[in-house]
Amino acid sequence: MSSDTQAENALRIAGDFEATDFYPAPFPADVPAIPLEKISLSKLLNGDKPEAQRVFNICTSTGFFYLDMLDHATGRQTWRSACNVRRLGSDRFANTSMPDKLQYKPLGGVSVFDRGYIVRNAVQEGDPVEREFFNVPQSEFYGTKVEDGGLPNWLSQDEDAFKELLTCGNQIARTLLSVLEKQLQLPVGSFTKLHRLNDDSGDFVRVFRYAGARADPKDDLVGLPAHKDAMSVAILFTWLGGLQIPDPSAKIHGLDVEDKDWRWVRPEPGYAIVNLGDAMEIFTNKILKSGIHRVVKAPGEQRSHDRLSVIIATRPKNSSLMKAFEGPLIPVQEQNGRIMSSLEWGHSLIAGIRMREAEAAKRVTKM
16 A cells, blocks of 8 residues: 555544544655554454464564454444544643643652653753653552542543443453354463453553654653563554564664664554563463563654654553463473562562663763
8 A cells, every 4th residue: 555545544443533643754664664563453353263373473473554444333432432542632632731740650669650740851941851641540440549649630530431441442352262262272261361341450541742853863761661561462553654663574682773774653543553562472472572662763754743643552460470371282380489479570570670671771861
């Protein structure tokens, strides 16, 4: 599909969802983009076996794919809800004072970050110049209410929108997990029972705002350095470029990927970008893959525009033991030391991500 056709398709779909302003510039045709496979949500919900096999093949290799949100009523509701949350997020970022935003605090200490507002590199006047985001946790609506929780005034009027998106996302994530447990010949419910909406888990909806590029490109930091996700399933809605994953042929050492091996993931109108997180690698002893990715400034003409994204994060319930399941397709894993709960495991991963991010920021500022 040509870039002109893709742009026309984007505007047509955007018009259907009153989101034409989400596409201020086309994605460039001259950057190295990776052709992710497109999966039909409708086919998965209807038990299509070839489509289930395709998902399994992807999740045992790159772990990233496009999911069609417009070929089923559940997907269309989710897409509309994501557009709504993106729209209100843009408004709240622009029209809420920095002191008010900073009152919405994450939980104390290094935790599985599922709540609060975070900003990086705010200028003295208070306007964020690099990145800001807020998380709305599952605990606001389901499971155990967090002590001293509650949404701040600038978000409380939007509770229904966040609740709807969390509910839709959980249904889609559980659909994917059901497919994967069946493909792995595990008992029904092996994965899905660990990801019920009403169980305490640290699920969240996140709304990101990455600022458009500044005059001097050297001043632009990488939005998020190379990492994997501390969750089971991530469902990303984004309308401008910025997400990159390694080329399948790249040689990767841990999280180290050479710059030449990163490939752009083109946002496709009407599709979410789905990837598995580290929890699924642990549960399957690395049969399923948690995809490495990073976030950078948007390419081409999109670069000068603010990039907003919406993520639905699905995690195992807090009491889940982070160890491999026993199954005919899963290698036996030797257990060394105490097995962590999902909550403990999440704490340790988030601490590592924050440390790597701080180190990456220091390297850039020294250049």
